[in-house]
Every structure is written in C-alpha cells, then in structure tokens.
C-alpha cells in the first residue's frame with residue numbers, strides 16, 4: 194500500500210503516522226518550504242488524545258500540553274456549569290500548534306515529508322492514482338489523501354464548485370505571548386454581549402494564549418490590537434483587556450472565519466479528503482483539529498496493506514458524512530444560543546456527544 198498525502202498540517206501529519214503504523218508507505222507533500230503551523234495554541238479533546246495514545250505519541254503530546262476545563266463565565270463573572278454533564282465533558286489539553294506539528298513531523302519521519310512541493314492535479318486509474326506535483330514531477334500511489342486544508346486544491350478537483358465560503362461577520366483574534374507579569378491563577382473563558390466570546394488560557398510553558406471571537410461583527414477596522422480590544426470591551430474590563438494591550442501588534446492573528454460547504458461526496462475510488470479540506474467549520478466549537486484527527490485514525494484503520502482501497506474509502510465516507518451532518522446541527526445550536534446559559538449547555542451537549550459517539554471500526 195502506498196499513500197500520498199497532500200498537506201503537512203495536523204491532519205496530514207496524523208494521517209501519515211496512522212497509515213504508516215498500519216504498514217503502508219507514505220509520502221506527504223507540503224507546499225510551504227517548512228512544516229509550519231499558522232495559529233497560536235489549540236485545545237485537544239479526549240478523543241484526539243486517545244488517537245495519539247493509540248499511535249504511540251500521546252505521552253509526548255501531553256508533555257507539551259496543559260490540561261484545562263471548558264467552563265464559560267457570563268458577563269457578570271458567574272461560572273456556567275450546565276447540569277447533566279460530567280467533568281470529563283469539559284476537559285481538554287492546550288498545546289502550542291507549532292510544537293505539536295514539529296512533534297508529529299518527527300513521528301512521521303522527516304524523510305517521508307517533501308516540503309516546498311505543492312499538489313498539481315491527479316488522474317485516477319483502476320489500479321492506482323497518478324499525482325502531478327508543482328515541481329513538474331509525478332508520483333503514483335494506491336490512494337491520495339487531500340489533507341490540504343480549507344482552500345484544498347484536491348477538493349477543488351474532487352468536488353468542483355466547493356470553494357470555501359466566508360462565515361459572514363464571524364471573526365477571530367488570538368495570540369500567544371510571554372506572560373507580561375499579570376497574575377493569572379486560572380484559565381478564563383467568557384461569553385459576552387454583542388456575539389462575543391473569548392478568554393485566556395495558560396500554556397504548559399507559562400506563556401498565555403488569549404482569544405476573542407465575534408459573530409455578526411461589523412467589518413473590522415483599525416489595527417488588529419484595536420479590533421480585539423473593541424470586542425474584549427464586551428467581555429471583560431480586566432485581565433483579557435490587559436493581555437491584549439500588552440501584545441505586540443505583529444503577534445496578533447486575525448481570521449475571517451471560513452467554512453467548507455457540506456459536500457455531496459468526500460471520496461472517489463482512490464482519492465479521499467480529511468480534516469479541514471473536508472469539513473472546515475466554525476471554530477466556536479474548538480474541535481476542528483480534534484475531529485480531523487479522528488479522520489486520520491479512521492484512515493489508518495481502513496488503509497492497511499492489502500486493503501481494497503475503493504471499499505475502504507466507501508466505508509470512510511459512510512461513517513463520516515452522516516457524522517458531520519450531526520456535528521453541523523450541534524454546532525448550529527451552539528451558535529444560535531440566545532443566552533450565555535444556553536450557549537454553555539449546547540456547548541457541553543456537543544462535547545459530550547463528540548466524546549461519547551466516537552467512530553469504531
């Protein structure tokens with residue numbers, strides 16, 4: 194079994210580890226000149242950590258992780274703990290994205306990753322798929338995995354007309370900074386007025402990750418810092434505002450949130466999408482990477498040497514497409530919650546579902 198993976202983000206790298214561990218040969222092509230991880234820190238849920246335990250890298254990931262709890266606070270500072278959920282429904286581990294990707298790249302084996310090599314196009318045949326790359330070379334494989342993110346070029350060929358779309362008015366600002374000397378005894382996640390959410394969380398190494406999001410935002414204007422401060426005013430007049438004020442402008446990331454529309458298919462006989470390329474979704478459920486890690490694990494189980502690739506990909510799509518229809522409903526319920534209490538309850542309902550309704554093959 195030979196697999197070609199396009200994209201060395203979290204999902205491509207995890208797919209590489211999973212499929213190699215199953216016994217296949219894997220080459221990952223990444224268009225960027227190096228393994229990179231745009232973004233700040235990332236919350237990984239128990240189902241992602243279970244995959245990493247199975248793949249033999251769980252302990253290394255926990256060593257760069259800081260356990261946290263996804264409890265929100267309302268604008269009055271009250272902690273919202275919706276009834277009917279267990280502490281484990283709220284537990285995640287915060288990891289720095291860049292360190293996570295470096296660790297995953299080491300686990301795949303650097304010799305199996307080809308940086309500065311983008312995807313060109315593919316051509317499917319009965320017994321293989323031919324993949325043309327940006328340097329003009331071609332390679333043949335049993336299966337092609339498009340893990341090339343929201344703007345996936347593999348998806349553009351597999352599902353024409355499926356370009357990513359703006360989630361209108363939904364923006365996010367975030368940064369990781371050394372603690373500028375502000376005493377932080379605990380993480381704090383906040384739900385504010387004007388469609389805002391945000392908070393700050395501690396990394397394992399003492400650095401602080403802060404984030405601010407807004408639904409139905411006006412078009413952002415001014416510096417990124419001012420944009421974040423304007424939204425933070427609806428959340429907190431204290432520590433979050435101080436953290437943003439202490440952050441150099443160049444460290445602040447801003448994203449217009451983009452979504453991949455529901456796809457009629459994720460696979461053909463020898464081509465498959467995984468991660469954001471298949472299902473980039475709104476980050477208000479903070480689970481896009483975690484769910485993509487599940488895609489990778491499932492591919493690892495299905496693509497063992499000797500597997501019938503078209504059948505394996507049919508099975509993958511049969512599990513994942515209905516699963517994402519459910520996720521879309523749960524995510525919409527969180528987004529459209531009219532009160533902080535309902536947001537917290539619908540969020541816990543989503544995380545409980547995600548942690549208990551895992552795919553098993």
Ligand SMILES: Cc1cc2nc3c(=O)[nH]c(=O)nc-3n(C[C@H](O)[C@H](O)[C@H](O)COP(=O)(O)OP(=O)(O)OC[C@H]3O[C@@H](n4cnc5c(N)ncnc54)[C@H](O)[C@@H]3O)c2cc1C
Nearest residue numbers: 200202203204224236311312341342468469480481482483
């Ligand atoms: C503000 C925000 C906060 C978030 N917080 C969380 C969180 O706390 N927890 C969580 O689970 N998720 C979170 N997410 C979602 C998470 O970031 C994504 O779901 C995850 O990064 C997707 O990983 P991926 O590997 O599928 O795609 P990407 O990380 O986008 O990786 C795709 C890779 O493919 C490469 N590539 C692209 N095109 C080509 C090409 N043509 N040829 C070769 N290579 C190519 C890219 O350079 C990149 O390296 C958040 C998202 C946002 C926007």
